Amino acid sequence: MTNVLVCIKRVPETSGQILLSQDGQSIDARHVGYTLSAHDECAVEQAIQIARSTDGEATVLTVGNDDSLEQIRNALAVGCTAAVLVEADTENFGPADVAAAIADAVRSRETDATTYDLILVGNDAADTGDFQVGVRLAYALGRPVLTGIGTVEVQDGTVVARGKGPEGTEVFELSLPAVIAVQEGGVEPRYPSIPGRMKAKRTPVDMVTASVSPVGNGRAALRLPPSQPSVVEVLGEGPAAATAVVDLLYKLGVAT
Amino acid sequence: MILVLVETDAHGATETSQETLTFARELADRRGGLTLHALLVGPLADGITQAALTQLGEQGVSTVRHAQHEQLSSYAAGSWATAVATATESVSADIVMAAGTARGSEIMAHVATRLDATMAANVVAVDDVDPLTVSRQVMGGAVLEVMRVASVPAVLTVAGHAVDPRAAALPTQPHVEVFEPPLTESDVVGRVVRVEATEVDDxxxxxxxxxxxxxxxxxxxxxxxxxxxxxxxxxxxxxxxxxxxxxxxxxxxxxxxxxxxxxxxxxxxxxxxxxxxxxxxxxxxxxxxxxxxxxxxxxxxxxxxxxxxxxxxxxxxxxxxxxxxxxxx
CATH class of the missing domain: 3.40.50.1220 (TPP-binding domain)
Known part of the structure; x- marks a missing residue:
């Protein structure tokens, strides 16, 4: 039985146009909505697979306010079986603060007879992209950590993890407990079913508070890169433009 | 002093590591002429070491520190981080940097945690040198965050292609110092135990x-x-x-x-x-x-x-x- 804790983050959608808040301190996603980071979706999928194959529990956790319940419910709908919301004002949280809040919640829950054999996080958040929460969390808990992992298998208290390396697929082996940062590409996230959604509504979410004195994220401001005026030169419409395209490819020196 | 972790491939220093060196050198100049040190980790073929040293000289590196240890023959983020942290502390580096690659990001996250330092990932520009303030990519590069990095050392990763690699005005012949980082058992638990050929991976x-x-x-x-x-x-x-x-x-x-x-x-x-x-x-x-x-x-x-x-x-x-x-x- 492997109990898996998967830590997720609510992030603004990146499919629409990005607007900044008036004070330039945050992203205004009211119109585009929120989602999970792509890596987090894969971490959730991985957690569900491991928990199911070992008759363990897959618990989803996030640090934030009530708004994050949307992402927690989505993770429950696809198969997580328990949920924790670590309530905190994360506005100025940096990666060290998020890791400290998670570590605090893990420690306090583990004293209550729960153990998390494996903690999964997304490799890096789609919004802040700090690449640090998994590593900082592992150090705080004194557990080994891997990042950039595509697939995770658990057998008899050992984790076999695979990730993409410069010379092929790198294989790692760790004893549990451990922390692993999952990257997109190894598993395909499943879609929620209707019964799954119904069940997600009924699953209780444990609300806990974390005692963290935030060190902050160092953010002075956000800014949009200067928008380049479109300089596109339209070569034509339809197949008739092929000659112009090939002329251009010769001019650029990539056709010979 | 600025220390740059250099990754290598079959041609010497990787393209993104050379970009990072250029970025670091320009930051060093703006900080009033800090010296630029580079760090190589693990065993390298002679040809690759020679190629890398030539490239590091072109980038104006004064000293190359090369971490050697029998445990560095297979990659583990913890071992690499110990090499970086040891070099950082032994020369009291003000800033330690790597390219914002998968490995660069991973190693620097370990380094920042161990040194209780602030890390700014995917930096594209330096807005101010004192206090150090950088612009870095967030939202996949669609938004830039202006971030203050107050810790000493400051830990930075540089986004790929943020700058073009440019040779220094005065090339150097870097002095090479080999050292043995004090690796522990916990450094190597996360090592690569084997590499599998991927079916097709381009x-x-x-x-x-x-x-x-x-x-x-x-x-x-x-x-x-x-x-x-x-x-x-x-x-x-x-x-x-x-x-x-x-x-x-x-x-x-x-x-x-x-x-x-x-x-x-x-x-x-x-x-x-x-x-x-x-x-x-x-x-x-x-x-x-x-x-x-x-x-x-x-x-x-x-x-x-x-x-x-x-x-x-x-x-x-x-x-x-x-x-x-x-x-x-």
Missing amino acids: TAALTGARVVVGAGRGAGSAHGFDDLLELSELLDGTLGVSRVVTSLGWRPHHEQVGQTGSRIAPDVYIACGISGAIQHWAGCQSAKTIIAINTDADAPMVTKAHYAVIGDLHEIVPAINEELRRRGS
Whole structure:
């Protein structure tokens, strides 16, 4: 039985146009909505697979306010079986603060007879992209950590993890407990079913508070890169433009 | 003093490590002439070491520290981090940097945690040197965050292609110091135990390609890639795809270009049937010339491209292929 804790983050959608808040301190996603980071979706999928194959529990956790319940419910709908919301004002949280809040919640829950054999996080958040929460969390808990992992298998208290390396697929082996940062590409996230959604509504979410004195994220401001005026030169419409395209490819020196 | 962790490949220092050295040197100059040290880790073939030393000299590196230990023959983030942290502390580095690659990000996260330092990931510019304030990519590069990095040392990773590698005005002959980092058992628990050959994985071909033919939802189905593959072959290039293509299972994930795929910087990127959402733009914005082929003249990919053809890729790409073959390509 492997109990898996998967830590997720609510992030603004990146499919629409990005607007900044008036004070330039945050992203205004009211119109585009929120989602999970792509890596987090894969971490959730991985957690569900491991928990199911070992008759363990897959618990989803996030640090934030009530708004994050949307992402927690989505993770429950696809198969997580328990949920924790670590309530905190994360506005100025940096990666060290998020890791400290998670570590605090893990420690306090583990004293209550729960153990998390494996903690999964997304490799890096789609919004802040700090690449640090998994590593900082592992150090705080004194557990080994891997990042950039595509697939995770658990057998008899050992984790076999695979990730993409410069010379092929790198294989790692760790004893549990451990922390692993999952990257997109190894598993395909499943879609929620209707019964799954119904069940997600009924699953209780444990609300806990974390005692963290935030060190902050160092953010002075956000800014949009200067928008380049479109300089596109339209070569034509339809197949008739092929000659112009090939002329251009010769001019650029990539056709010979 | 600024210390840069240098990654190597078959040609010496990697392209992104050379970019990071250029970035570091310019920051060192702005800080009133800090010296620039580089760090190599683990056993390297003589030819690679020599090539790297020449490149590091061109970048104005004064001292190269080379970590050697029998445990460094297989990669473990913990071991590499101990090498970086040891070098950082032994020379009291003000700033320690690496390229914002998978390994660079991983190692620096360990280093920052161990040294109780602040880390800024994917930095693209230095706004102020004192207090150190940087601009870094967030939201996949669609937004820049101005971030103060108050800790000493400051830990930075530099986003790929944020700067072009440029040689220093005065090349140096770096002095090499070999040292043995004090590795512990906990450093090596996360080591690579073996490397498996991947069935087909052209990630390296994609990131190094001069020409990339991109394909998005407009390909239509898993069977819609034949003409696109032919075009990439005719141009001696590689196929790259958007996230929707891999999510739908039309093509393998290693072909994905974007925030959660490869970041490419080809001379020419031909984006076919790709709308150009942020997720994708994050991976292809460093292409020197972008040619978009799209049915929608208002798609972000089209408005951000240098050249565009409006229409169905399934009609246009075969016509381009035919014209290329006719001219003998």
